[in-house]
Amino acid sequence: MExxxxxxxxxxxxxxxxxxxxxxxxxxGAVAYGALKTRKNWFLTRDISDVFQISGSEPMFLQPKPGGxxxxxxxxxxxxxxxxxxxxxxxxEPSYIDTLTEAKKNNPNDTRLxxxxxxxxxxxxxxxxxxxxxxxxxxxxxxxxxxxxQGTGGKPGPLPKRxxxxxxxxxADDIDAVIIASPDHWHGTMAMDAARxxxxxxxxxxxxxxxxETYMLQKVIKDTGVVFQLGHQGxxxxxxxxxxxxxxxxxxxxxxxIEVCTNRNSPNGAWVYDIIEGSGPQTIDWKQFEGDPDRxxxxxxxxxxxxxxxxxxxxxxxxxxxxxxxxxRCWWDYSTGLSGDLLTHEFDAVNQVxxxxxxxxxxxxxxxxxxxxxxxVPDVLQTVFEWPDRDLSMLYSATLASSxxxxxxFMGTDASMEVSDVLKIVADRNxxxxxxxxxxGVITTDQPFFTYVPGxxxxxxxxxxxxxxxxxxxxxxxxxxxxxxxxxxxxxREWLECIRQGQTPSCNxxxxxxxxxxxxxxxxxxxxxxxxxxxxxxxxxVRG
Amino acid sequence: MNYNYSKSQLTxxxxxxxxxxxxxxxxxxxxxxxxxxxxxxxxxDSKGLFSQFFVNMSSNPGLMKYVDLLNEWAxxxxxxxxxxxxxxxxxxxxxxxxxxxxxxxxxxIIGVKYMMPMEGSYFLIDKNLIELAALAVLFVFPTARIIGxxxxxxxxxxxxxxxxxx
Numbered sequence: 103m104e105x106x107x108x109x110x111x112x113x114x115x116x117x118x119x120x121x122x123x124x125x126x127x128x129x130x131g132a133v134a135y136g137a138l139k140t141r142k143n144w145f146l147t148r149d150i151s152d153v154f155q156i157s158g159s160e161p162m163f164l165q166p167k168p169g170g171x172x173x174x175x176x177x178x179x180x181x182x183x184x185x186x187x188x189x190x191x192x193x194x195e196p197s198y199i200d201t202l203t204e205a206k207k208n209n210p211n212d213t214r215l216x217x218x219x220x221x222x223x224x225x226x227x228x229x230x231x232x233x234x235x236x237x238x239x240x241x242x243x244x245x246x247x248x249x250x251x252q253g254t255g256g257k258p259g260p261l262p263k264r265x266x267x268x269x270x271x272x273x274a275d276d277i278d279a280v281i282i283a284s285p286d287h288w289h290g291t292m293a294m295d296a297a298r299x300x301x302x303x304x305x306x307x308x309x310x311x312x313x314x315e316t317y318m319l320q321k322v323i324k325d326t327g328v329v330f331q332l333g334h335q336g337x338x339x340x341x342x343x344x345x346x347x348x349x350x351x352x353x354x355x356x357x358x359x360i361e362v363c364t365n366r367n368s369p370n371g372a373w374v375y376d377i378i379e380g381s382g383p384q385t386i387d388w389k390q391f392e393g394d395p396d397r398x399x400x401x402x403x404x405x406x407x408x409x410x411x412x413x414x415x416x417x418x419x420x421x422x423x424x425x426x427x428x429x430x431r432c433w434w435d436y437s438t439g440l441s442g443d444l445l446t447h448e449f450d451a452v453n454q455v456x457x458x459x460x461x462x463x464x465x466x467x468x469x470x471x472x473x474x475x476x477x478x479v480p481d482v483l484q485t486v487f488e489w490p491d492r493d494l495s496m497l498y499s500a501t502l503a504s505s506x507x508x509x510x511x512f513m514g515t516d517a518s519m520e521v522s523d524v525l526k527i528v529a530d531r532n533x534x535x536x537x538x539x540x541x542x543g544v545i546t547t548d549q550p551f552f553t554y555v556p557g558x559x560x561x562x563x564x565x566x567x568x569x570x571x572x573x574x575x576x577x578x579x580x581x582x583x584x585x586x587x588x589x590x591x592x593x594x595r596e597w598l599e600c601i602r603q604g605q606t607p608s609c610n611x612x613x614x615x616x617x618x619x620x621x622x623x624x625x626x627x628x629x630x631x632x633x634x635x636x637x638x639x640x641x642x643x644v645r646g
Numbered sequence: 647m648n649y650n651y652s653k654s655q656l657t658x659x660x661x662x663x664x665x666x667x668x669x670x671x672x673x674x675x676x677x678x679x680x681x682x683x684x685x686x687x688x689x690x691d692s693k694g695l696f697s698q699f700f701v702n703m704s705s706n707p708g709l710m711k712y713v714d715l716l717n718e719w720a721x722x723x724x725x726x727x728x729x730x731x732x733x734x735x736x737x738x739x740x741x742x743x744x745x746x747x748x749x750x751x752x753x754x755i756i757g758v759k760y761m762m763p764m765e766g767s768y769f770l771i772d773k774n775l776i777e778l779a780a781l782a783v784l785f786v787f788p789t790a791r792i793i794g795x796x797x798x799x800x801x802x803x804x805x806x807x808x809x810x811x812x
Binding site: 115119120122123124125126127129130133134136137138140141210211 | 660664668671672675676679680698701725726729730731792793794795796797798801
């Protein structure tokens with residue numbers, strides 16, 4: 103009897119056991135209720151899609167066409183920027199690879215080597231290089247030959263030819279396109295001459311050194327029809343493309359003031375570059391460095407006819423000087439100062455976002471307030487540009503002796519937007535557009551309600567605390583289809599693809615013309631100490 | 647069943663199991679229900695000895711899709727397992743594994759600051775590790791065969807499967 107009961111017990115499942123086994127099931131309902139409620143709450147309190155419409159689309163980049171022909175490139179100028187441009191198209195000098203390899207060995211978090219090695223192959227060959235400093239010229243050859251991206255002792259490809267003058271380089275039959283990374287006073291001349299020889303041109307900013315050459319260059323590029331790209335790689339920054347959409351959708355209200363800045367605080371940032379070993383009158387072709395005679399005449403005419411001799415020199419142009427060769431940005435004799443070197447990046451970004459064109463006027467002030475090393479270009483500069491037709495001003499404010507970071511800020515009646523690699527929007531407490539959301543507490547005005555970090559897809563809701571935290575620290579990198587990219591690489595890739603596909607690059611000659619004239623207005627306003635105006639009918643800079 | 651728990655021991659062990667299960671399930675469901683959720687930012691912020699592994703993981707979007715999916719649904723499954731007492735000991739092991747990964751990616755070491763601030767002060771032992779230890783306790787003091795679906799499973803499943811339950 104006892105045994106039978108036991109058997110029954112083990113075979114049949116008693117009701118008691120069922121209760122015991124399912125005792126905790128009702129708890130699931132409670133958790134599910136909590137989760138669903140949380141979700142509903144999250145969407146209710148965060149949804150801003152009725153007042154903030156923006157597409158979630160990924161930034162657009164011109165995609166390479168498969169089977170495109172190889173482009174034969176020539177490089178003019180292998181200084182700091184020339185080296186960077188060569189690396190951006192996949193050619194680094196072996197010593198640079200050594201440096202990156204060593205850096206990675208010492209710090210596994212240093213990914214520069216990997217990023218460089220994984221960079222897309224742009225299907226170009228470097229057939230010629232030109233630099234008037236022997237050390238740079240020879241190193242440029244090594245870079246151009248380094249097709250396998252190896253360090254010292256690697257297996258190079260054929261050495262590109264080194265030309266002593268840029269005129270010889272642009273005359274070469276085995277070169278389709280040139281990259282110009284010379285000092286500012288040579289940009290326009292080299293670009294014009296290259297275009298006349300039918301070469302496509304990638305030219306570093308600023309477009310020109312003198313005002314007259316700006317018009318000539320624009321005409322030559324248009325007449326010859328070569329593919330021209332100016333080196334404002336910010337055109338490829340994903341957040342700038344998103345910013346343009348935000349402006350187009352009028353999400354900031356009436357933008358009436360834009361503030362852009364430069365803040366640096368180091369000798370290098372102030373253009374006091376190293377004097378390179380091996381440099382001297384024997385290894386530098388000073389005659390070529392001096393500049394094109396036509397350009398020098400335009401420069402001298404302008405300076406002298408406006409009583410600006412104090413900004414020229416002070417050394418004679420034909421006198422050899424290592425300081426002037428390596429630190430040429432410090433003297434108007436070769437440079438365009440803060441206006442041409444750094445304001446242009448800021449202006450081009452704003453022009454990309456707001457399509458402002460040339461301003462109606464420019465007023466500047468500043469001086470040499472810190473780097474009293476004999477330079478003639480200011481190290482502190484403020485320039486205010488006006489666009490009365492758009493009812494807005496843009497302030498450029500720069501110092502080379504304080505690194506306090508200030509953003510690129512677009513101030514509107516409904517919100518302000520700060521743009522860098524990421525983008526942040528803060529609602530204005532007096533906004534009409536966001537008034538209801540503000541009063542409901544959905545949007546707060548003391549921190550960004552929208553942030554854009556490349557790759558982020560959630561654009562319909564107020565940015566969460568986590569997203570904001572990371573955006574503020576700029577931790578999220580730019581990825582295109584899952585790959586991290588350097589904007590300079592993307593910018594040069596766009597130029598090369600436009601050559602292959604017969605298209606126009608984003609920073610084409612018209613954009614470049616607007617950039618150059620704007621910078622020249624700022625420079626002239628500083629030099630002459632008075633407001634400069636743009637006569638849009640006559641298309642010339644005039645005085646008030 | 648050879649465990650002779652007193653009533654209060656059993657009750658408290660079951661409460662502990664349900665609490666931890668509740669925490670896992672809710673964490674999992676919130677992530678599953680939020681379409682934009684990803685562990686990417688969290689992993690990018692990894693510090694300590696193993697940070698490189700987690701940072702590399704976060705920078706691989708193809709892999710992150712699966713990491714996110716696995717993390718979300720593992721949290722849900724472990725939560726369900728613990729609350730219901732269904733494969734409860736397996737759930738304990740799974741839960742400990744997840745918590746170990748969280749701890750390795752965000753160890754509570756001195757001098758390290760994380761993007762997401764911790765709500766308390768920890769040195770080496772943080773709440774993840776305490777929860778991990780609690781799961782270990784539940785593993786050696788199983789209750790699901792007394793209160794939980796494992797009670798039924800043990801009887802229904804063929805003998806070869808029983809080892810997953812005991």
